[in-house]
Amino acid sequence: MDETPSASGRSNGPALSPETMKRAYRDMLLVRRFEEKAGQLYGMGLIGGFCHLYIGQEAIVVGIGLNMKQGDKSITSYRDHGQMLVAGMTPRGVMAELTGRSGGYSHGKGGSMHMFSREKEFYGGHGIVGAQVALGTGLAFANRYRGSDEVSIVYFGEGASAQGQVYESFNLAALHKLPCIYVIENNRYGMGTSIERASASKDLSRNGEPWGIASRKVDGMDIFAVHEAAKEAMEYCRSGKGPFLLEMETYRYRGHSMSDPAKYRQRAEVEEMRRTRDPIETLKAEMLRSGIEESVFKDIETDVKAIVADATEFAQTSPEPDVSELWTDILVEA
Amino acid sequence: MASLILMPALSPTMTEGTLARWVKKAGDTVAAGDVIAEIETDKATMEVEAVDEGVIGKTLVDEGTQNIAVNTPIAVLLAEGEDASAADTVTRSADPAAGASVAIETPADPGIVEAPEVAQAENDRDWGETSEITVRQALRDAMAAELRRDEDVFLIGEEVAQYQGAYKVSQGLLDEFGEKRVIDTPITEHGFTGMAVGAALTGLKPIVEFMTMNFSLQAIDHIINSAAKTLYMSGGQMGCPIVFRGPNGAAARVGAQHSQCFASWYAHIPGLKVVAPWSAADAKGLLRAAIRDPNPVIVLENEILYGQKFPCPVDEDFILPIGRAKIEREGTDVTLVAFSIMVGVALEAAAILADEGISAEVINLRSIRPLDTETIVRSVKKTNRIVSVEEGWPVAGIGAEICTVAVEQAFDWLDAPPARVCGLDLPMPYAANLEKLALPKPEWVVDAVRKQLRD
Incomplete structure (x- = not known):
C-alpha cells in the first residue's frame, strides 16, 4: 500500500445509515455499561482473578462487527468481553462466566480470560499474550481449506506486537494469502510499559510491510473511521488477496487489569481522552447533528441498563458449577 | 433509590485496605468513572471510581481508616433528585444490584473428588496375516490411510511435501494428496503449530510433523496452553483433534540439543494423550488411532527405529487402542x-x-x-x-x-x-x-x- 494512511478514515461525513448508527451506539453502550458493571462486581469480590476491561476501546470491536457476516470468525486476547458481546454471545452467559457460575459459557471453568462460543464463531479469550495471533491465522487457514469466503478477525494489543509468533504468523498468512484481518488495538500501554518504551517500530501499521501485508492506520476512537477501514479490509480479504493489517489508535480508560494502579500515566491524560475523544460521545454528537432526537439515546440507555441488570442478576443467582464439573471436559470421549 | 458504595477489592488477593483520601465529599455530584477516593492496598495506592451517577449522600468511614474489610459500606450514593435524608435509611439489603447484600457463601467443602475410572480399552484382537515392513513404511501407510479416509485430515510441517519428509516418512504423500493436504512450512514451529491448533479448533484434523520432537519446544506453549486446555476452558465446546508427531530421543551422535526424550514432559499434561510406538505394528496402529482421536495426541517416534522391519498386519482396518500396553x-x-x-x-x-x-x-x-x-x-x-x-x-x-x-x-x-x-x-x-x-x-x-x- 503506497497510499499514506490518514489519521481519520472519514471522508464525506457519516457513511452509516441512521439505523446502523443506532445499532452501533447501542452496542458500544452495552459494552461500556457491561464493563462498568464487571468492574463493580470485581470490587465486590464476585469476580475473581484477573479482569481486563474494554472501556474506551468500544468503537473498534463494534465498527468491525458492523462488517462481519455469518461464518466470520474472531479471536482475541484476555481483554475479551467486548468481542464476545459483539459476536452475539449473551450478556448473561458472559457475566455468569465472570462470576464463575454454571450458567457461564464455560460452566465457570474458564473465567474472564477464557471464554468461547462455537455457535457464534468466537474462538477465545486467550491468556497468553500473542498466542491468539497464530491461532487466528489457523482460523483463516481453516476458512481457506474449506473453500469458504469467510474471514478471520484477529485482535491483539500493541504489547503483543512484540511477540515473535506475530511475525511468524504474518509470514504464513502472506505466504498462503489467508483471509485474515490482524487488528492491533494500540491503546498505548502494554500493562505499564508505554509503546515508546517497548517498540523500536514507531508505526505499527507498517509492521506487516516486509511480507507485503496491506494495512491502514485508523483512528480507533472514531467508529466511522473504523467502519470504513474494516469495510475495505473485509472486501480485500474476502476477494482472496490475502491478509490485511489494521492499526487502531485507541485508549483504555481503566488500568491494564483491575489490580493496576496505573501510575505510569497521568490522570490528566486519561481525563483529556475521555473528554475529547470518547468513542460513544463522538458517535452521539454525530447522530445529534444528523437529526436523531435526544429521546432515542434515553431509550437505548434504558434498554442497555435493563440488559446489564438482567445479566448481573443472572450472574449472581446462577449456581456455582456442580463438583462433578471438576472431572468433565478434560478429554473428548474417543 | 439510594445505594451503598462498598469497599472494593482492587486485586485478586486484597481482603482489606486503608481509605487514604476522599476525593469527593458529601453533596458532590459524581458520574460513572469519576474518582471518588484513594485506597491503599498492600501493593499500591489505587483510585476508586464511581460506577453509577448520583450524589454522595454521606461518607461512612473517615480518611485514614485502616484495615477496612472488602465489601464494607464506605459511602451512600443518592439517585438523581433524591433527598439527603435517604442516606440515613439505606440498608445493606436495599439494593442488591448495587452490591450491598450479596451473600458470598463459601460452598461446603466437597472433599477430594475422585477422578473417574479410565474406561478400559478394547482387548487386542488377532488381525491375521502380517507382512514385514519398516516403521517408516508403517507410519507412512497410517497417514495415507487416514488422509484417504477423512478429507479434514492434513499433514503440515517442514519438508513434509516436496522433500518427501526430512526422514522420508511422508514419501509419496504429496503425489497422492496434493499440496492442499500435504503442506510444507517455513522453519517456524511456533507459528505453524499455533496455526494448526487454530485450524483444529474449527474441527479440522491436522497432523503436525516436527522434524524432531526437540523442535516442539519452540511450540510447546501452543501444545499445552492452546491445544490441551481449550476443551476444559471452554466447558467442553471446543476440542482440538490434532496429532503432533516426530522422532523423539537420541539418534546417533547428534549432540545434546537433538537427543532428548520428551515422554515425561508431555505425559505430565492433562488434556493430552501420548503414545510411543516400538514396532511397525505399533506405529501403524497407534498413529491411525491418534489421527482419529478427537483429542490432541503426541506420537513419539524414534529415528533409529524408522529403518527397522517388523511384521505388521496387512488388514486395511488394522488399528490399535490408545491406552493399552x-x-x-x-x-x-x-x-x-x-x-x-x-x-x-x-x-x-x-x-x-x-x-x-x-x-x-x-x-x-x-x-x-x-x-x-x-x-x-x-x-x-x-x-x-x-x-x-x-x-x-x-x-x-x-x-x-x-x-x-x-x-x-x-x-x-x-x-x-x-x-x-x-x-x-x-x-x-x-x-x-x-x-x-x-x-x-x-x-x-x-x-x-x-x-x-x-x-
Whole structure:
C-alpha cells in the first residue's frame, strides 16, 4: 500500500445509515455499561482473578462487527468481553462466566480470560499474550481449506506486537494469502510499559510491510473511521488477496487489569481522552447533528441498563458449577 | 433509590485496605468513572471510581481508616433528585444490584473428588496375516490411510511435501494428496503449530510433523496452553483433534540439543494423550488411532527405529487402542516395562536373563498417557519384581511414575524395591564412546534384575 494512511478514515461525513448508527451506539453502550458493571462486581469480590476491561476501546470491536457476516470468525486476547458481546454471545452467559457460575459459557471453568462460543464463531479469550495471533491465522487457514469466503478477525494489543509468533504468523498468512484481518488495538500501554518504551517500530501499521501485508492506520476512537477501514479490509480479504493489517489508535480508560494502579500515566491524560475523544460521545454528537432526537439515546440507555441488570442478576443467582464439573471436559470421549 | 458504595477489592488477593483520601465529599455530584477516593492496598495506592451517577449522600468511614474489610459500606450514593435524608435509611439489603447484600457463601467443602475410572480399552484382537515392513513404511501407510479416509485430515510441517519428509516418512504423500493436504512450512514451529491448533479448533484434523520432537519446544506453549486446555476452558465446546508427531530421543551422535526424550514432559499434561510406538505394528496402529482421536495426541517416534522391519498386519482396518500396553514376552520372575526403542533393549535383556534361568516378562507400554496401569499391576502381582527401562532422564521420568504405580497398587506383592534403568542424568555428549556410555543397554537391565534377585 503506497497510499499514506490518514489519521481519520472519514471522508464525506457519516457513511452509516441512521439505523446502523443506532445499532452501533447501542452496542458500544452495552459494552461500556457491561464493563462498568464487571468492574463493580470485581470490587465486590464476585469476580475473581484477573479482569481486563474494554472501556474506551468500544468503537473498534463494534465498527468491525458492523462488517462481519455469518461464518466470520474472531479471536482475541484476555481483554475479551467486548468481542464476545459483539459476536452475539449473551450478556448473561458472559457475566455468569465472570462470576464463575454454571450458567457461564464455560460452566465457570474458564473465567474472564477464557471464554468461547462455537455457535457464534468466537474462538477465545486467550491468556497468553500473542498466542491468539497464530491461532487466528489457523482460523483463516481453516476458512481457506474449506473453500469458504469467510474471514478471520484477529485482535491483539500493541504489547503483543512484540511477540515473535506475530511475525511468524504474518509470514504464513502472506505466504498462503489467508483471509485474515490482524487488528492491533494500540491503546498505548502494554500493562505499564508505554509503546515508546517497548517498540523500536514507531508505526505499527507498517509492521506487516516486509511480507507485503496491506494495512491502514485508523483512528480507533472514531467508529466511522473504523467502519470504513474494516469495510475495505473485509472486501480485500474476502476477494482472496490475502491478509490485511489494521492499526487502531485507541485508549483504555481503566488500568491494564483491575489490580493496576496505573501510575505510569497521568490522570490528566486519561481525563483529556475521555473528554475529547470518547468513542460513544463522538458517535452521539454525530447522530445529534444528523437529526436523531435526544429521546432515542434515553431509550437505548434504558434498554442497555435493563440488559446489564438482567445479566448481573443472572450472574449472581446462577449456581456455582456442580463438583462433578471438576472431572468433565478434560478429554473428548474417543 | 439510594445505594451503598462498598469497599472494593482492587486485586485478586486484597481482603482489606486503608481509605487514604476522599476525593469527593458529601453533596458532590459524581458520574460513572469519576474518582471518588484513594485506597491503599498492600501493593499500591489505587483510585476508586464511581460506577453509577448520583450524589454522595454521606461518607461512612473517615480518611485514614485502616484495615477496612472488602465489601464494607464506605459511602451512600443518592439517585438523581433524591433527598439527603435517604442516606440515613439505606440498608445493606436495599439494593442488591448495587452490591450491598450479596451473600458470598463459601460452598461446603466437597472433599477430594475422585477422578473417574479410565474406561478400559478394547482387548487386542488377532488381525491375521502380517507382512514385514519398516516403521517408516508403517507410519507412512497410517497417514495415507487416514488422509484417504477423512478429507479434514492434513499433514503440515517442514519438508513434509516436496522433500518427501526430512526422514522420508511422508514419501509419496504429496503425489497422492496434493499440496492442499500435504503442506510444507517455513522453519517456524511456533507459528505453524499455533496455526494448526487454530485450524483444529474449527474441527479440522491436522497432523503436525516436527522434524524432531526437540523442535516442539519452540511450540510447546501452543501444545499445552492452546491445544490441551481449550476443551476444559471452554466447558467442553471446543476440542482440538490434532496429532503432533516426530522422532523423539537420541539418534546417533547428534549432540545434546537433538537427543532428548520428551515422554515425561508431555505425559505430565492433562488434556493430552501420548503414545510411543516400538514396532511397525505399533506405529501403524497407534498413529491411525491418534489421527482419529478427537483429542490432541503426541506420537513419539524414534529415528533409529524408522529403518527397522517388523511384521505388521496387512488388514486395511488394522488399528490399535490408545491406552493399552502389550506383553511382548511372558515371564514369571521379573517385569520389565519399556517403551519405544527401549522395548528392544528390554527384550535383549530378557534373552540374556533366560540363559541364566531367569524368566522376565516384557511389557511394551505403547501408550504413556493414559498409562495401562492394569497390565503393569497384574504382571507385578505375578512376578513380584519390576524394572522400568527408559532412554530419558531419571528425575521425574516415566520410570518414577511406573515404580510409584507398583508401590501404590502392588506393594504387598513386591519382593524387591522397584528399580529404574534410565539414560544418564546429563546432556547428551557427542563423542561416540561417551554417547554409548550415556544410554541404557541390556546389561544395565540385567544388572538391575540380578540385584533384585540377590538382595
